[in-house]
Amino acid sequence: MGQSNSEKSEVSYFVVIGITTVASIIAVVFILHGFPERSADFYQGTPHSISESEIDEKELTVQLVRFEEKKEENETVTKEVKITPPSEPENKLSENQRVFDYYMNRLDETALQQEAIAESWASGNDHQVREGVYAELQVWDSLLNEIYGVLKNILSEEEFLVLRDSQRSWIEERDLAAAAAASEFAGGSWEDIMYYSESLNYTRERCYWFVMTYL
Known part of the structure; x- marks a missing residue:
């Protein structure tokens, strides 16, 4: 019921x-x-949980940032080194000075030697004077050619071309001046003496000009 x-x-x-x-x-x-306690699966995906992979990624990010900072520091040092203008090597300056001193001494010594030699023939006859002046001209002309060869080796191609053109003009000027000096004694025994003497003066001065200008 x-x-x-x-x-x-x-x-x-x-x-x-x-x-x-x-x-x-x-x-x-x-x-x-x-x-x-709840399992790890329960917390997965919550804002307070950090997985091992996320920890690794954060550590890798920190390492990359440190690497980039280090790289920037190295690049800064490299740029500073490149900006520094290089100075001319001291050995090159010393070599140029040595060449200059050598040829200046050569020129002064040659001038003294030829002056002493000239005393022996200056009071001689016309033939002795003629031979003495011509011999001294040969000495200076040989020294001029030597210095010219040195300049050809040390000057740039452009600089040497300028010097070569200047030298050709100088030769024409020297010959004209020598001819003008000799013309005053045309037909006489001193015609050749004056020609050689004027050429000697030009050549000696040219030697000093080479050294003072280019060395």
């Missing part, structure tokens, strides 16, 4: 009371012992 309404109400009342009691007991257990 079915239960009466009063009996059903009484059963429902005890069921509710039982469920409430069980829930209260569970709540007390959680409070006293703490909530159970």
